[in-house]
Amino acid sequence: MASIRDVARLAQVSTATVVRVLNGGATVSPARTERVMKAVAELDYVTNGVAASLSRGSTRLLGLLVSDIANPFTAQVARGLEDEAVRHGYQVLIASSDFDREREAAMLASFARRTVDAVALLSADGATESVSRLVRSGMPTVFVDRRPPNTPAIPLVRTDSLSAAREAVRYLIGLGHTDLGMICGPVSMPTAAQRAAGFREACAEAGLVVRPECLREGFLGTEGGYAAMCEVLDLPRRPTAVFSFNNMLAIGALRAVRERGVRIPADLSLVTFDDMELFPFVDPPLTAIAQPAYEIGAEAGRVLFDLLENGADAERPDVVLSTELRIRESCAPVGGV
Amino acid sequence: MASIRDVARLAQVSTATVVRVLNGGATVSPARTERVMKAVAELDYVTNGVAASLSRGSTRLLGLLVSDIANPFTAQVARGLEDEAVRHGYQVLIASSDFDREREAAMLASFARRTVDAVALLSADGATESVSRLVRSGMPTVFVDRRPPNTPAIPLVRTDSLSAAREAVRYLIGLGHTDLGMICGPVSMPTAAQRAAGFREACAEAGLVVRPECLREGFLGTEGGYAAMCEVLDLPRRPTAVFSFNNMLAIGALRAVRERGVRIPADLSLVTFDDMELFPFVDPPLTAIAQPAYEIGAEAGRVLFDLLENGADAERPDVVLSTELRIRESCAPVGGV
DNA sequence: AGACAGAATGTCACCGGTTACATAATTAGC
DNA sequence: GCTAATTATGTAACCGGTGACATTCTGTCT
Numbered sequence: 001m002a003s004i005r006d007v008a009r010l011a012q013v014s015t016a017t018v019v020r021v022l023n024g025g026a027t028v029s030p031a032r033t034e035r036v037m038k039a040v041a042e043l044d045y046v047t048n049g050v051a052a053s054l055s056r057g058s059t060r061l062l063g064l065l066v067s068d069i070a071n072p073f074t075a076q077v078a079r080g081l082e083d084e085a086v087r088h089g090y091q092v093l094i095a096s097s098d099f100d101r102e103r104e105a106a107m108l109a110s111f112a113r114r115t116v117d118a119v120a121l122l123s124a125d126g127a128t129e130s131v132s133r134l135v136r137s138g139m140p141t142v143f144v145d146r147r148p149p150n151t152p153a154i155p156l157v158r159t160d161s162l163s164a165a166r167e168a169v170r171y172l173i174g175l176g177h178t179d180l181g182m183i184c185g186p187v188s189m190p191t192a193a194q195r196a197a198g199f200r201e202a203c204a205e206a207g208l209v210v211r212p213e214c215l216r217e218g219f220l221g222t223e224g225g226y227a228a229m230c231e232v233l234d235l236p237r238r239p240t241a242v243f244s245f246n247n248m249l250a251i252g253a254l255r256a257v258r259e260r261g262v263r264i265p266a267d268l269s270l271v272t273f274d275d276m277e278l279f280p281f282v283d284p285p286l287t288a289i290a291q292p293a294y295e296i297g298a299e300a301g302r303v304l305f306d307l308l309e310n311g312a313d314a315e316r317p318d319v320v321l322s323t324e325l326r327i328r329e330s331c332a333p334v335g336g337v
Numbered sequence: 338m339a340s341i342r343d344v345a346r347l348a349q350v351s352t353a354t355v356v357r358v359l360n361g362g363a364t365v366s367p368a369r370t371e372r373v374m375k376a377v378a379e380l381d382y383v384t385n386g387v388a389a390s391l392s393r394g395s396t397r398l399l400g401l402l403v404s405d406i407a408n409p410f411t412a413q414v415a416r417g418l419e420d421e422a423v424r425h426g427y428q429v430l431i432a433s434s435d436f437d438r439e440r441e442a443a444m445l446a447s448f449a450r451r452t453v454d455a456v457a458l459l460s461a462d463g464a465t466e467s468v469s470r471l472v473r474s475g476m477p478t479v480f481v482d483r484r485p486p487n488t489p490a491i492p493l494v495r496t497d498s499l500s501a502a503r504e505a506v507r508y509l510i511g512l513g514h515t516d517l518g519m520i521c522g523p524v525s526m527p528t529a530a531q532r533a534a535g536f537r538e539a540c541a542e543a544g545l546v547v548r549p550e551c552l553r554e555g556f557l558g559t560e561g562g563y564a565a566m567c568e569v570l571d572l573p574r575r576p577t578a579v580f581s582f583n584n585m586l587a588i589g590a591l592r593a594v595r596e597r598g599v600r601i602p603a604d605l606s607l608v609t610f611d612d613m614e615l616f617p618f619v620d621p622p623l624t625a626i627a628q629p630a631y632e633i634g635a636e637a638g639r640v641l642f643d644l645l646e647n648g649a650d651a652e653r654p655d656v657v658l659s660t661e662l663r664i665r666e667s668c669a670p671v672g673g674v
Numbered sequence: 675a676g677a678c679a680g681a682a683t684g685t686c687a688c689c690g691g692t693t694a695c696a697t698a699a700t701t702a703g704c
Numbered sequence: 705g706c707t708a709a710t711t712a713t714g715t716a717a718c719c720g721g722t723g724a725c726a727t728t729c730t731g732t733c734t
Contacts, residue, residue: 051690283620388720
């Protein structure tokens with residue numbers, strides 16, 4: 001593997017000149033420029049980015065910690081972040097924590113060791129020591145979707161979970177439902193807590209009582225959604241409408257519904273957070289709260305580069321992107337069709 | 338940021354001893370070990386992975402080039418690769434080419450500059466110069482899903498597109514269909530060519546003629562699927578069954594079908610390559626060829642580590658993982674229900 | 675006590691760009 | 705034609721771990 005010194009030797013110039021030709025900025029005489037280019041071509045020379053990173057003190061790498069890159073929402077966010085990164089000559093190092101505290105800590109430690117220039121976090125499920133260590137280390141950081149407790153000064157890109165949830169539940173109530181259920185993630189996740197709060201608020205303002213057994217918390221993934229929905233459906237008295245915390249839960253819930261022969265929306269109305277490309281084609285088309293996942297990722301990237309360019313001193317208000325309730329056919333008036 | 342020399346100084350040992358304590362392997366007296374650990378804790382020392390990479394000559398990084406990480410199939414592959422990487426103390430650098438030749442080349446160049454230890458390619462749509470340069474450079478490489486032309490000695494992890502496609506089309510023919518259509522990707526993609534070949538073979542062996550206008554090639558993404566299906570549906574004489582090249586195309590096709598009020602399977606039978614979690618819940622549940630995406634990624638990782646550990650000299654036959662035709666309700670006998 | 679294997683520890687060149695600084699070559703100004 | 709101001713170019717220290725090699729210390733055996 002040819003090094004810059006080989007190029008310099010062959011072109012009969014100094015390494016500094018090679019750098020000047022390759023990285024631009026400084027002026028080099030046409031004659032030397034050409035000699036350098038020829039030597040580069042001849043030797044198939046490629047800058048060693050590791051050496052450059054070490055000496056420059058920047059890796060041009062963004063770390064993205066997610067719970068699972070295979071989750072479509074997550075993957076969209078990743079894509080948005082990647083595109084923004086590429087625009088700045090950066091790349092994204094993605095790590096999945098798999099909802100595992102230890103793996104999350106290990107991945108963050110790995111980001112630190114690799115000295116990524118900045119980190120986007122879409123994973124932290126709570127006040128993990130590893131996250132606060134990262135923050136304390138001064139690493140430029142942005143939270144995506146949710147902010148772990150006790151991390152005040154770190155910017156956040158999110159949607160308004162609470163009011164979006166409230167809006168969706170109001171819609172259900174407007175349809176005449178008075179006995180509502182929700183299948184929810186672990187309340188240690190801020191978004192889960194917020195969506196549950198939105199659910200409760202909408203019920204409260206309509207004077208409805210939420211039966212505790214109708215709000216099932218602590219579920220994640222399609223398996224969790226399945227389990228949660230089974231519990232709801234097996235209740236002696238079933239709610240007439242269910243609000244799902246996210247897309248994964250909804251998919252699992254669908255399985256439970258199908259398995260028990262429950263008809264949507266005749267027997268049960270269903271709304272979920274997170275839209276998916278296939279929801280319009282599901283039987284019945286699913287009403288959902290759409291989040292601009294790609295845009296969230298891109299926005300997170302913008303915040304990170306802002307942090308990188310302008311420092312973390314300035315206050316940065318949360319970036320709140322808007323959601324859209326996409327009404328399709330999975331909800332019906334109570335009793336009617 | 339504390340360096341290893343700071344640690345060595347504080348612990349009153351040499352840098353070599355610090356390395357020995359931190360990286361294990363060699364024996365260090367308990368007294369010194371403890372002094373080093375204390376100094377590390379005191380200084381919040383974290384090994385600088387960039388420096389380590391430079392000196393060691395290995396970044397413990399795998400590059401994964403995909404067309405779009407937001408594609409669910411791709412994301413699953415990525416996850417499989419990541420898990421395998423993590424098991425080996427590696428991480429994955431993901432880049433999306435977005436079906437753009439230039440961006441693909443730029444991303445591969447970036448992998449080379451960053452000196453990733455190995456690369457998995459799930460993107461190359463043809464004989465791009467950038468891919469052959471990568472191969473020539475001696476970079477340990479594995480192709481995933483498809484092998485670009487003229488890259489013989491590089492291992493490949495795939496499923497058997499041709500026979501899976503043939504099986505699916507045979508199933509359609511077995512249902513009595515004699516006028517079949519296919520919406521397909523660009524034939525420059527080996528998988529597209531293979532699936533189209535499988536389609537043709539199944540038709541040929543049943544003595545069916547494939548009308549050229551029924552085999553629409555060159556489409557990608559949901560938009561492409563929509564366009565392709567529109568073309569098929571607008572044909573003066575519609576085929577009674579359509580085979581879709583992949584999941585994205587199928588989603589777009591679904592939109593076209595819905596828009597034109599075509600009923601599946603009554604008016605049209607549909608089978609697609611690639612299964613999705615929601616396909617069982619689509620109206621009607623979609624019959625699909627499932628590929629073990631996660632496993633494909635994991636297997637690609639295994640090949641890469643094999644390459645890294647044992648060199649690229651040995652011949653490596655393609656790793657062929659099996660597919661499964663999941664028959665649901667999107668296909669019906671011709672004329673009947 | 676002397677010799678010696680083996681364990682423990684230290685020294686330092688090296689990986690390959692980058693960049694501050696020094697020096698050399700031009701050009702401009704009068 | 706000579707000095708000052710630019711512009712072009714080279715030198716070498718530096719980024720921070722790593723590992724080959726050298727050295728020093730133990731403890732064992734004669």
